[in-house]
Amino acid sequence: MRLANLAGRAVLVTDAGAIDVEAASDGRFGPDPQSLFDDWAAFAEWSKAVTDASAAASVPFDAARLDAPVPRPRQVFAIGLNYAEHAAEAGYPPDSMPVTFTKFPSSIVGQGALVALPEGHVDWEVELVVVIGREAHQVSRETAWDHVAGLTIGQDLSERITQLQGSAPQFSLGKSFPGFGPTGPWLVTPDEFADRDDLAIACSLSGEVMQSSRTSMMLYDVPELLVRLSAVCPLLPGDIIFSGTPSGIGNRRTPQRFIGPDDVLVSEIEGIGMLTTRFTAGG
Numbered sequence: 717m718r719l720a721n722l723a724g725r726a727v728l729v730t731d732a733g734a735i736d737v738e739a740a741s742d743g744r745f746g747p748d749p750q751s752l753f754d755d756w757a758a759f760a761e762w763s764k765a766v767t768d769a770s771a772a773a774s775v776p777f778d779a780a781r782l783d784a785p786v787p788r789p790r791q792v793f794a795i796g797l798n799y800a801e802h803a804a805e806a807g808y809p810p811d812s813m814p815v816t817f818t819k820f821p822s823s824i825v826g827q828g829a830l831v832a833l834p835e836g837h838v839d840w841e842v843e844l845v846v847v848i849g850r851e852a853h854q855v856s857r858e859t860a861w862d863h864v865a866g867l868t869i870g871q872d873l874s875e876r877i878t879q880l881q882g883s884a885p886q887f888s889l890g891k892s893f894p895g896f897g898p899t900g901p902w903l904v905t906p907d908e909f910a911d912r913d914d915l916a917i918a919c920s921l922s923g924e925v926m927q928s929s930r931t932s933m934m935l936y937d938v939p940e941l942l943v944r945l946s947a948v949c950p951l952l953p954g955d956i957i958f959s960g961t962p963s964g965i966g967n968r969r970t971p972q973r974f975i976g977p978d979d980v981l982v983s984e985i986e987g988i989g990m991l992t993t994r995f996t997a998g999g
């Protein structure tokens with residue numbers, strides 16, 4: 717199942733277009749995309765019948781109207797240094813715990829966002845984003861995936877001067893300017909992937925490939941992240957986890973490169989699609 721947020725309304729995405737969730741369910745689910753996570757199991761079950769039986773009810777939609785598939789997560793987890801090559805380029809040894817911070821929820825935006833660049837050095841980080849569908853507290857590796865509603869694409873946009881200033885890094889602040897959490901274009905349920913643990917992940921800036929890897933290269937894979945995070949705090953339905961970025965960020969290139977006002981950032985993950993973000997000066 718592919719689930720999108722079309723101008724604030726939950727829709728199922730089919731090859732033919734979109735099916736409005738509230739209309740198709742006679743008001744049982746939706747229209748608020750965030751509300752679906754309150755009873756994800758029932759919604760997921762209902763959606764199976766709908767996509768098979770009534771794909772004909774799909775209507776074409778304008779991709780420019782897509783918004784964040786998970787618009788108001790209560791908790792946003794983000795993981796640093798989760799690919800060995802990126803940990804090396806960032807100058808940190810791999811750690812015995814996933815490096816964890818947050819992107820404050822006000823930074824979350826969707827497909828086609830226009831992000832006003834703050835002063836400083838704004839960098840890209842394509843990431844697989846995990847969406848929680850069932851509360852996860854102290855879960856095991858074996859059952860971890862059962863708590864996942866789906867996967868989407870994220871960009872952990874980062875202003876490096878704010879992030880790295882002072883005596884301890886300010887990861888959460890430096891990565892939470894308005895628009896710094898593009899996600900989308902939609903959520904894809906785990907059953908849709910041939911191998912949910914091994915997906916090609918890449919991003920390009922104005923046509924130049926900057927990052928290219930596979931999610932199987934993560935030091936802490938999706939089940940392990942759920943084990944480690946949920947050992948400390950419950951992961952709630954509708955929470956999201958930015959799972960870390962592969963190597964190729966601008967801050968560690970020679971010469972360094974950062975996002976400029978006319979750049980277009982295209983992020984891609986196998987089996988999900990493409991997420992495009994544009995930029996403008998000021999902010």
Ligand code: ZN
Nearest residue numbers: 841872960961
């Ligand atoms: Zn990141």
